Ligand SMILES: O=c1ccn([C@@H]2O[C@H](COP(=O)(O)OP(=O)(O)O)[C@@H](O)[C@H]2O)c(=O)[nH]1
Ligand SMILES: O=c1ccn([C@@H]2O[C@H](COP(=O)(O)OP(=O)(O)O)[C@@H](O)[C@H]2O)c(=O)[nH]1
């Protein structure tokens with residue numbers, strides 16, 4: 065039974081996220097593989113950094129255009145980047161916990177491997193949809209083909225992998241609750257603002273923080289230490305991990321760190 | 326088996342909401358009682374309007390959480406009085422669908438009475454909490470006493486009924502999924518903004534719209550008919566019902582209509 069945490073890198077710009085995620089999983093002592101799926105355009109400089117911390121670097125296709133396996137997707141060229149994620153269903157692992165490159169585990173979360181496919185946490189925007197930044201999946205070539213067929217026939221209602229996956233796994237919200245990961249496994253900072261009292265009750269139990277949106281932690285320097293707003297507290301924790309491995313003299317060759325992309 | 330839709334009025338200022346809700350339930354043809362719990366301070370003028378459309382006006386005590394601290398986190402100092410809502414567990418109905426005064430059913434929703442206690446829809450802010458503006462409950466004096474005990478011993482993490490109910494019914498998020506109402510039974514306009522594609526997929530299926538927050542539909546005149554934003558579309562539908570029963574010459578003696586409170 066081989067199991068892995070898998071993340072995705074389709075651009076060099078998300079490398080700080082992927083590296084911090086892998087270092088964090090490793091320092092928490094996971095017993096599972098830590099793997100990253102990368103597209104051909106990811107630079108050799110970045111790959112060198114990835115190799116130092118990931119167990120496996122898995123080359124995947126960028127689901128853009130011109131790839132035989134993914135011809136079905138050609139009708140939607142703009143979806144290529146996020147649809148690349150779907151290739152995890154082609155991997156040779158028995159079970160995968162997929163994590164976006166912009167998440168930070170706050171503690172060891174290996175218990176996620178006890179969950180069935182498909183498990184995910186609700187999206188705070190429309191909570192009958194799941195958020196596709198953290199999920200449990202069982203790679204299977206039939207599933208992969210069906211996902212590609214669905215992409216070709218119906219497409220994704222949000223133009224990304226999340227819309228497509230929510231259509232494919234549409235029974236998620238009515239399924240038995242073991243498919244529903246608690247929100248602490250995919251806590252998005254938006255929740256901090258929307259229902260502050262609930263955040264306060266749960267903040268010490270957050271298992272994985274997910275920095276959704278266009279502004280990622282690595283886009284700006286760490287906030288001043290007296291910043292007391294909760295969202296910045298989570299960002300600070302991302303930076304703490306970053307600084308442990310890549311701070312000061314040990315800065316890796318990652319682009320965009322501490323500067324907007 | 327007597328069953329009822331029950332709403333709550335602890336201030337005259339929410340009367341337009343309660344009246345529109347009752348008219349709407351009636352015009353949709355519900356077979357259940359339509360009841361309102363009112364506190365002593367609700368004026369006789371308002372009570373006269375209520376009597377014309379509600380099957381029952383039920384006098385209750387005004388209960389206040391008195392938890393200024395937690396209400397401040399919520400940003401809603403006025404919501405301590407929502408503890409009054411708990412008295413529905415003292416009613417003599419066999420089952421109750423509770424509806425906040427600021428909701429609008431878009432279609433007949435009598436199927437909600439098939440759900441077990443406790444059923445509610447996720448709160449878009451922190452989706453492992455339910456939103457307490459729409460829920461299914463079974464009145465029971467023991468439950469009521471336990472809720473009062475919990476209020477006295479531990480209080481509410483948000484200072485309102487929602488925090489208390491989420492603590493009492495804390496197994497809701499891990500319970501079997503028949504306790505989880507689809508989000509279309511309590512769609513909050515915030516969801517319109519947070520995940521627009523999901524809203525677009527689901528907008529024609531919305532069963533109940535819930536106008537959470539300090540600005541209620543009755544606080545401002547109907548938006549211009551060319552307003553195309555989705556949130557305003559829902560507000561317009563609230564006004565359509567209002568105008569059918571209380572528009573122009575038939576304006577009831579409700580305060581605050583078309584003027585901020
Ligand atoms: O330019 C990009 C966009 C996305 N991603 C990968 O795709 C995931 C999903 O994108 P993102 O996290 O930005 O979406 P959000 O969580 O903000 O919706 C990222 O975490 C990365 O793993 C990437 O490598 N480069
Ligand atoms: O001043 C008030 C505040 C609340 N309520 C009642 O309590 C419910 C809950 O409050 P509200 O809907 O404002 O809370 P929200 O849904 O915005 O969190 C209302 O719908 C009313 O039924 C009321 O009658 N008067």
Ligand SMILES: [Mn+2]
Nearest residue numbers: 164166197276
């Ligand atoms: Mn993400």
Ligand SMILES: [Mn+2]
Nearest residue numbers: 425427458537
């Ligand atoms: Mn409400």
